[in-house]
Amino acid sequence: MNRLHEPSAEAARLEDRIHDPAGVINDPELAADARMRSELAALPQPRLPDPVRNRVLAMARMRRRRPWLMAMAAVLGLALVVPVIFISGSDHQAPGAAEAHELQVALTTIAESGQQALALAGTQFGRHLAPADLGLDRLPLKLFPTPPNAHRNDDHDNS
Amino acid sequence: METRFRQLVDAHRHRVYQLACLLLGQAQEAEDVAQDTLLKLWTHLPVLRAGEERAWLMTCTRNACLDRLRGKTRSRRLLRLVGVPEPVITPDGAAQANERQHALMRAVRAQPEPGRSLLILRDIQGLDVATVARVLELSTNQVKVYTFRARRALRRQLEEEFDEQAA
Numbered sequence: 001m002n003r004l005h006e007p008s009a010e011a012a013r014l015e016d017r018i019h020d021p022a023g024v025i026n027d028p029e030l031a032a033d034a035r036m037r038s039e040l041a042a043l044p045q046p047r048l049p050d051p052v053r054n055r056v057l058a059m060a061r062m063r064r065r066r067p068w069l070m071a072m073a074a075v076l077g078l079a080l081v082v083p084v085i086f087i088s089g090s091d092h093q094a095p096g097a098a099e100a101h102e103l104q105v106a107l108t109t110i111a112e113s114g115q116q117a118l119a120l121a122g123t124q125f126g127r128h129l130a131p132a133d134l135g136l137d138r139l140p141l142k143l144f145p146t147p148p149n150a151h152r153n154d155d156h157d158n159s
Numbered sequence: 160m161e162t163r164f165r166q167l168v169d170a171h172r173h174r175v176y177q178l179a180c181l182l183l184g185q186a187q188e189a190e191d192v193a194q195d196t197l198l199k200l201w202t203h204l205p206v207l208r209a210g211e212e213r214a215w216l217m218t219c220t221r222n223a224c225l226d227r228l229r230g231k232t233r234s235r236r237l238l239r240l241v242g243v244p245e246p247v248i249t250p251d252g253a254a255q256a257n258e259r260q261h262a263l264m265r266a267v268r269a270q271p272e273p274g275r276s277l278l279i280l281r282d283i284q285g286l287d288v289a290t291v292a293r294v295l296e297l298s299t300n301q302v303k304v305y306t307f308r309a310r311r312a313l314r315r316q317l318e319e320e321f322d323e324q325a326a
Contacts, residue, residue: 008300011304015306029311033310036317037310039259040278043260043263043264045173046177046189048173048176048190052176052190052193053168055194056168056172057165057168059198060198060201061161
């Protein structure tokens, strides 16, 4: 148990006594505590500067307006977007023969370009893609693979 | 609502600022915390019941200050790790205070929680036990016991310091 600390009930009782000037007269320790309390109460009280207070009020006013601004912006946005959607929707028609012909020409052009690129790549890079002759087929290869448990070599250990 | 907000700001702004100043020890940071807290009050005002505002403001201010202090502790540890000298924190607004008041404020700030907050709220700001209990989420009995112990520990610490200086 910490010697500095009185039991809780005693501490609470003493705390009540500190607030009564008559309660500390006969107890020097408690009187010193009461003086400490008075000293703390007499510390300078800093004050929030007025510009900060005014800034807070102004920012609060701004925040109050913000929902109205958001609502107005949303209404304005809808007023622009909805007519645009309706107008673009009314212009939408099925493609005609001319559009189908243009699409066919574009697809043919893409296919021909692809074939030309493939032929060019074959001419330019084909010889580099042939595998080099490393002579692997002439290397002496082991014809009998090692069985999985060959490393144990139990017969040799027992002998 | 705006009128109520303005009244609350005017009624409690100095108390909020003072709590932040005492906990943080820096006027600029205390102003930031006070501003943020008062703006949070504006946001929460519709759900706050009349009479709860003061305790709410004190709780909010204390939490914001403790968060900042935790951040400072982390950055100080980091600075020590990488070998950068720590910045010296000077208590703003205390330049005119005499040496004893200066030492007293420094000692209050050095107290561990919840003693530090109790000394500020109970003794310096003079809030009643019930409000302090609500702010710190303690029972009224705990407020009394912990305040008594914190004050006595503070007094003994200061007595030792002054005795050492006198010796």
